[in-house]
Amino acid sequence: MKGNLLVVHGGGPTAVINSSLYGVITEAKQNDKIDKIYGAIGGTEAILKENFLDLGKTNDEKLKRLLHTPGTAIGSSRFALEQEDYQEMVKIFKKNNIKYVLFNGGNGSMDTCGKAEKACEGEDIYVVGIPKTIDNDLSIIDHAPGFGSAAKYIAATTAEIGADVKSLPIHVCVIEAMGRNAGWITAASALARKNEKDAPHLIYLPERPFDEEEFLEDVKKLYDELGGVVVVVSEGLKNKDGESIVPPIFKTERAIYYGDVSSHLSNLIIKRLGIKARSEKPGLSGRASIALQSNVDREEAILVGKEAVKAAVAGHTGVMVGINRIPGQKYKIETSLIPIEEVMMHERVLPKEYINERGNDVTKEFIDWCRPLIGEDLLDFLSFKDEM
Amino acid sequence: MKGNLLVVHGGGPTAVINSSLYGVITEAKQNDKIDKIYGAIGGTEAILKENFLDLGKTNDEKLKRLLHTPGTAIGSSRFALEQEDYQEMVKIFKKNNIKYVLFNGGNGSMDTCGKAEKACEGEDIYVVGIPKTIDNDLSIIDHAPGFGSAAKYIAATTAEIGADVKSLPIHVCVIEAMGRNAGWITAASALARKNEKDAPHLIYLPERPFDEEEFLEDVKKLYDELGGVVVVVSEGLKNKDGESIVPPIFKTERAIYYGDVSSHLSNLIIKRLGIKARSEKPGLSGRASIALQSNVDREEAILVGKEAVKAAVAGHTGVMVGINRIPGQKYKIETSLIPIEEVMMHERVLPKEYINERGNDVTKEFIDWCRPLIGEDLLDFLSFKDEM
Structure with a gap:
């Protein structure tokens, strides 16, 4: 029947x-x-x-x-x-x-x-x-x-913002990626790289406790070298005590609301390093983009x-x-x-072998695993600036 | 020679x-x-x-x-x-x-x-x-x-986020568009609409003084009706005294740094209305997206x-x-x-006839002027939900 x-x-x-x-x-x-x-x-x-x-x-x-x-x-x-x-x-x-x-x-x-x-x-x-x-x-x-589409979105977006920042290197851009507990999407931004020194220059994952001082040190060093720096961070970064690095802005009985990690970190760069910084938070576009x-x-x-x-x-x-x-x-x-x-209800996070030692990048193992999932290769950009 | x-x-x-x-x-x-x-x-x-x-x-x-x-x-x-x-x-x-x-x-x-x-x-x-x-x-x-590409980017992005929010109507999304003094890009988000009640539901331009109370009133009314609301705001919104609606976060001799308008307004919605809200700030993607x-x-x-x-x-x-x-x-x-x-140095802003009376939307005149510039039509999305 x-x-x-x-x-x-x-x-x-x-x-x-x-x-x-x-x-x-x-x-x-x-x-x-x-x-x-x-x-x-x-x-x-x-x-x-x-x-x-x-x-x-x-x-x-x-x-x-x-x-x-x-x-x-x-x-x-x-x-x-x-x-x-x-x-x-x-x-x-x-x-x-x-x-x-x-x-x-x-x-x-x-x-x-x-x-x-x-x-x-x-x-x-x-x-x-x-x-x-x-x-x-x-x-x-x-x-x-x-996941493959979210990965392609963050990779293409990071590559595009990277090309923008390389051509007018006046600031640090902090891009916020979705994934509060698992850093898979944030990690996929690494697929943006075609050449050495390409964005993203730093990647911070929720699987590792975030250390503000190390972060500022890393940003400063790259800014002095490149002038323009692109950092990709997870929306769910936590400190060594497991608390959100962004203070809660509002609490209700049912939920705690936090501010944006990208805003928080770009403000931190401005205040602590005196370097121009901006935040980019594509947010829901990262799961809704059809073009990517x-x-x-x-x-x-x-x-x-x-x-x-x-x-x-x-x-x-x-x-x-x-x-x-x-x-x-x-x-x-x-x-x-x-x-x-x-x-049922088992949350899979990024394994240790996919994260570098300093906790500010992914490993080649991750990139090899992830690359096929985004499908066609990302566009190849032309930079005469690189030829000087 | x-x-x-x-x-x-x-x-x-x-x-x-x-x-x-x-x-x-x-x-x-x-x-x-x-x-x-x-x-x-x-x-x-x-x-x-x-x-x-x-x-x-x-x-x-x-x-x-x-x-x-x-x-x-x-x-x-x-x-x-x-x-x-x-x-x-x-x-x-x-x-x-x-x-x-x-x-x-x-x-x-x-x-x-x-x-x-x-x-x-x-x-x-x-x-x-x-x-x-x-x-x-x-x-x-x-x-x-x-401009045409920036307009297409914000229109397509608003349409995509609109489809996302319509299908899971649990929050208000505040999207921040580039253009600090001129609202052309913010206004172009209106091209996202194909049907009545499509996103963007509200548009706030830097050419009009921003009134916090009117904004909250508009958001509340639409949230009660639709459950999911998409608001597009200019990064340069100012109050009636011509001051940025976001307090400065840092001042140097050369510049004043402001926080993100989208973060500021989504936090305001959470705190004042007790409604779940998120901010989306595609930022540099809005001028760097090749797919759009x-x-x-x-x-x-x-x-x-x-x-x-x-x-x-x-x-x-x-x-x-x-x-x-x-x-x-x-x-x-x-x-x-x-x-x-x-x-030389003449800044052109959105003329009065392109802004609606309440200052929370654009007019048909603007849409007619802008539509050809984004080129091919935006994608047509399918919603069985609309058929119920």
Whole structure:
């Protein structure tokens, strides 16, 4: 008997989450075990509200727009479900003849996915996870869709700002990258370099305690040498006591708000070193930029979407589609199915071997690992200035 | 007798300043009155140091890279010349058989250009200006090369952040745009809109005194309605007394440093309204992004470079190449030569008819004027969420 499929997006968007949705819809459309293709419009919250939209009738021209649409075309939420919500969810699935449920998201969504699968035990319902996170902090897999584009964005942006600063070397630029606990995106800025002395000149990761004095020393030395310096920092830098290096600006019962790390550090450079400094915080652009989407990332995002449909229809449940890198010279991946409890709520940070000794740069090992993920090579810039 | 040509870049780069350089070199290469094509490597300062590089031998493949190189390939400076420097400059021109001198820049560079022309009076030397500024604050001309790309950047970025925020409407985003005194770039964010209620929801320009209470009122109202709000603000917002809305963070004898307007306003929203807010400050990316270069802007930049060479060789001096819009349905421009004293140091700001009454948006007149400059249409995003 045919069943309906439901796809749900959780947490923050990426530049390719809609590419996974494209993969889901196109695969499901041609699968004769699937009847209706529902999107939960507005994340997990939408399941409980039965905010379902039939996506199956979308024409191809419209579907292709998903490949270059940022945000998430079906919406998302950060809604945390309670135990009774999961029981309610099962009833809603059955009522709507939903047999296949796909959760697309990061750590939080995989947690939801695992709990939903538990709640569906004994039912003819199959729950599969699709990995997604710009932060690349999902464990077990080689990397998550969304990260490659965020990596390409920060690398291209750092290269462009680097060219600007090199041509008019009058200041230090502090660029803030997303990733509060895991430094994967910040680290990827290193891919901007084509030649020696290219930006980024310094990289500070949240995995290492930030030392203000060492930072100022490093900046001063490079400024004296180059005149223009580009520093990339994680939004989540912490001191040796594990506290944010930016003092909190406001506290509510539910959250603490911190100021921007890039502003904080550029102000510090001005005040302590008397050197002109500016902050650049591309922020959400880093996950929403379509012009700097990685083609490899996009293709992999489509693939995991398709694989999730196939897995659910084949009767797998409680698994997430994983991406494994096949060892060898040429970059190649394969997908696998990973038991959801192995990935639930484990945050993967940058390993030690990817960070240099002084904690102000990444290693060649990291660059070799990361380069294939951004897809096509970055542009080659021309500098007559370098020829003098 | 053949003479040499010297091209000089002044002030901050744009995404297409190197496209003008491409125009200059390719035009000069095929002009038989021109012998060597020199680039001053490092702005006006480089003239006095005779830091000249022969660009004429650059092959075509390499030259084409100029079209997608951010920054300036021959460097730039913010060096202010003294009166005696201009006398020295004339000697250097004559010594190097430099007969044609092209200054590419904004208001400051056109001032230099005018003074250099005065100093060259009576000599067989021809001084021509090439317009360039992301800020679009050069007077007389319809618009300056560099602005179209900066406009496309802020429009595309605002549209992308808008899609992100619409799909996960949990906060107010304050995007900071470049342009301290003139609001042209900030205003161009309005081109992001395709449908009603699309971002940007509010636009604040430096031409209008900023009223904190009105701002908070506007934000609160939209947040209550939409959940996710995107605000674009100029980096140079001032209060009714003409003072920066951000308190100075540091003063030296030469300069006052202010904090970031976007950080300041997002903090204000958090503290005063208790609403989650974030700041986005793409900063230098706004003038360095090649992926979001406007094709119209690039072509016009090449054109003014070529026209400047032609004008100098034809014996014009003390003029800047202007861009005039030809009235009519279809966007069309023509170039002209404008006496440099008419453009020197006149800063053009957004006229009243381009700003709405409340001072929190632009008018349709502005959008109609601006749209052709960003070139190809922005991407069309798909939102199933809108269909619910």
